[in-house]
Amino acid sequence: MKILENVIANKNLLFTDASTGATTPVGTLYRSLGLNPVEKGLIFLYNDNQVPSIEVLLNFYGTAHAIAVLGQKLHPEFKERLEAEYRPKYIFDSSRDEVQGYLLKEFSETVKIFAKEDYQPDVTIHPDIKILLSTSGTTGVPKLVKLSDENLYQNAVSILQYMPILGTDVVPLNVPINFVYGFSIFTTNCMRAGRIVCTDKDIMQKAFWDEMEEYGYSTLGGVPYLYENLNRIGFFRKDSSSLRYMTHTGGVINAELRKTIFNYCHEFEKQFFAQYGQTEAGGRMAYLTTDGLLEEETSIGTPVHGGSFRIDPETDELLFLHSSISGGYANRLEDLSTYEQPKVLHTGDTGKRGQNGLYYITGRIKRIMKLFGIRLNLDEVEFILKNELEGNTVVCLNGNDKKIIVLYDNIHIDPQTITEIIKNKLRINPQYVRTEHIESFPLSQNGKINYPLLQNLQHENI
């Protein structure tokens, strides 16, 4: 339990609940539920970044349980499917009053957890599996990444080599820890910072900025749209004196905004870390410091300490090597009985190494796009649409990581139906979906839909 040991060793660490102002030292919080350290099984933790979620995470981390950290706002149907498949022993979900087949058990005054009534361990969970994270926040196919304590610890150590965390830092938990990026922010700061503030406010609310003032946040982190929003609300025009550094992941920030952020950092002496990571990598793979914002072409920077990149000579795919690489995926319960760490991680991105030693992403091998930093597998989106559209074929394309483009050839399909399905199943606002009718889908020589051609046609449109 290297992560937990290092968190506990950071004795001065405090956790503050921004909604009540209550503060709990780490020494109390991590063992507040009085769990049996050798107890094992699987717990689903539907996280909302509030103190009880953090408390459940820390307490269960200290036992032999595997913890699936999932978003509390997941679609109820998605939760049901996952629970039916994995039949977890425990479910922590403060958004539900009851779960069928489970009894709500009081673990402390503030923490209640659903316990399975007739729990039978169906499979022996591999002892190396500590944390399970979902690769995509929203899509319909439950796929979990198996991570060990060692994976997460090694990646945290890599991050701590460059992240300027101080023992006096106050860190708002504004990125969900059910995303690997949020998880890394959580672990690294728990290991080295002074105070973690659990808040349910975000930067679009005045209350967040009141809290920033009150607690003196040292850092902010987010995906590109957070920086776009910060820009929109005039954040970069004035100094926030407690802020020392910002972190980012989840895609490219546009050139103009990069310049704005650079000027802000330069004028008010802040640091900015652009990062490239993946759930399967156990966290971060590469980072770029403030000066990198001025690069003409957006680079992902250099590999984190302890990691390295290789470029596949045949496909140009960027390969990552690090002891933090995950032990594979779980698509069903049986998959939890194995943990096999590969030597290299296939990132799914194509890349190149520049003369300056920096790495650059040149494209994607897998059909994946990032909308608001959240990974969307376009094949999965197509699959969902096809299911809902009575088998009608649609093609989903990436509109510059800004919009999902959906092409359909059946003139009788109402485009509104498409946006409606995407909204209901994936919780994506129709403004980020563009539908377009096409006479027929071009086919490649092997009779399959010619995706590269369609994607290229779209690029010309943009």
Next chain:
Amino acid sequence: MHTTDEFYEIIASAIAVKKELVDENLTYQEIPEWDSMSHLLIVEALEQFYQVKFDFNDILEMGTVGKIREKMKKYDVLVEN
């Protein structure tokens, strides 16, 4: 004077919900459709329709539909009650 109906319609269409769902008490983050990503969509839709430009402090205080109505008064956008 603008109508409430129209005001609700703009908000509903910006976040893609049925108009019946919109009332004075509808609160930011109360429904998944009104989140930090779509908040600016509401703001932009209102700015465009009423031809105003909101100050960012006001944007941050638009926590409910009722508060949006209040804030808009400052910009001489009056929506009937």
